[in-house]
Amino acid sequence: MTRGLSKAPASSPELPPDAPDARRGALRFLRRLGRQRAFWVGGGLLAFLLVFSFLGPLIFAYHAGETEIRVAQQFLPPSLAHPLGTNVLGQDELAQMMIGGQAPILAGFEATAIAAAIGILLGMAAGYGGAAADSLLMRASDVVLSVPQVVPILLLDALLQPGTQVLVLVVALTAWPPMARAVRARTLALRSLPFMEAARAGGAPLGRTLRRHLLPNLLDDILVTGAQVFANVVLVMAITTFVGLGLPPPWNWASMFAGDMNGVLGGQWWVVFPPGIAFSLLLLSVSLLSEGLRHALNPAYGGQAAA
Amino acid sequence: MIAQYLARRLLEAALAVLVVALLVFGLFHLMPYNVAAILAGPRATEAQVAATAAALGLNLPLPLQFLRWLGDLASGGMALAVQMAMPTLELLLLASAVGLALALGLAELQVRAPGSVWDRLAATAAYVLYTLPSFWVGFILIYFFAIELLWLPATGPTLDPASQRAWPLYMVLPVLTLALTTIATWSGGVRAAIEESLRSDYVRTARAKGASERRLFRRHILRNALLPVITTAGMSLPGLFNNIIAIEYLFAMPGLGAGLIGALIAFDFGTAVDLVVVIAVVTVLGSLVADVCYVLADPRIQYR
DSSP states (O other), rough: OOHHHHHHHTTTTTOGGGGHHHHHHHHHHHHHTOOHHHHHHHHHHHHHIIIIIIIIHOOOOOTTOOOOOOGGGGGGOOOSSTTTTTTTTTTHHHHHHHTTTTTHHHHHHHHHHHHHHHHHHHHHHHHHHHHHHHHHHHHHHHHHHEEEEEEEHHHHHHHHHHOOOOOOOOOHHHOOOOHHHHHHHHHHHHHHSHHHHHHTTTOOOOHHIIIIHHHHHHHHHHHHHHHHHHHHHHHHHHHHHHHTSSSSSSSOOHHHHHHHHHHHHTTOOOHHEEEEEEEEOOOOOHHHHHHHHHHHHHHTTTTTTTT | OHHHHHHHHHHHHHHHHHHHHHHHHHHHHSSSSHHHHHHHHHHHHHHHHHHHHHHHTTTTOOOHHHHHHHIIIIIHHHHHHHHHHHHHHHHHHHHHHHHHHHHHHHHHHHSSSSSSSHHHHHHHHHHHHHHHHHHHHHHHHHHIIIISSSSSOSSOOOOHHHHHTTTHHHHHHHHHHHHHHHHHHHHHHHHHHHHHHSSSSHHHHHHHHTOOHHIIIIIHHHHHHHHHHHHHHHTHHHHHHHHHHHHHHHHTOOOOHHHHHHHHHHOOOHHHHHHHHHHHHHHHHHHHHHHHHHHHHHOOOOOO
């Protein structure tokens, strides 16, 4: 998101006198970003989770990825050898948590990116394309919104057993309406403002008008809604995985719940808490990150009180 | 006027349900499965498979099959599906009521003393709830209240007669889990609505006339703030169903989730379509009822 802004001056050779100004603008943006506590906390959290899930298994190789069942070591409480104890199969819980983060994080960002792309395109088309396109696209979004997302995912999952990529696509296809609505609302509000009129009157082609003049002004809405879409797709995939469909093996934070349900009944708290806390931290980090970026992008949007 | 509005909205709702039914019906018939062979069993002869297909009308052209299915739905299929959905609807209604009460309570805490410890605590609680998977919240509730404290049963009301007799006791944890999820989705909207109502002239007038803070909240703020909340509640139904399916699974309860997953695993596409249609009817009716309530509650709204 930010790259588009900082790159803008370099790719506008037709406006040389503006370039230093724009570069200063990018610098100001980075300085504002540096002052956002939400950005640092969220970014730090997300960086930690990424290192934990993707580098962690390389460093903490203890039984990581091992699927051998050691019933004798079932449900060992936390100790030096097993910092988070062991699970129902006698596997190290910390190693499981590390590997278990990979699928939700990757699939979450992929699904969010696809859903956001669909939502932004349809939202701009609805807001900019006239009444007929608007009415058609909003009806389509109503239909998608009126079906619980889990239902089509369960149907496809149970009947076709698709791989992760197909699942991500299906989840994204159920998750775009909030983005489309947010983008449409802002587009409708912006389309008749003077700078848009000027772009049209100056004879800018449609694609360029939308990309260079409209899109940058939608960024803060896209960031806010994007974080909500991320939370939504991650939780929906968690739910479908939890009921035994959804993300295929290897295990992830959501399928760990299902496997460790017996741990709950036996009172083994160390298998109960970590996966849920991990989900919460992931959603929290993305939400804080988007909050910080939004405040830095548009300081007038709610001020810095929430940072 | 209102009758005309209602008729148009009902027609739209029926159309939306029909579209969903068509989509799901089409989806099932695109699946690469020989349903007749699966239902006839692994040791059925070819003649028996053919007989099953004929009995189910699987040889008819698709549009005819769709009409036939609509007829079945009208002549009892719907009643059966609704019966299967009843436990889910009970859970949904109870949890919505509890969730709304909790969200309003939280909002009252926040609005009475903005910026106080309570305000920040309530906001943080709602935010954290929003980031937690619903079934994990249920997990934690089971862990504390059913396993550690032994106060409540660890499942919802199952088909076991004992759990049906003690129904209220068994419903506490599932309802609480779903209600907490509901708070997460509603509380932001409730608070925004209350804050907007706080800034209005009628609240200033009421305060100037010496209304107590309690009366102010109950009589003046709450009533007006409820309007947008009604809309949010209607729109959040599909999202609630996502969580209901997980919660029913976690608490081993019969209902739409269990019915749908069971039907899919058994390749009972007929039942699965019926259940999806029931879900669609409930969500579409939910937003319709919300809109109608809104129109009835606020005389300023024009029916369009």
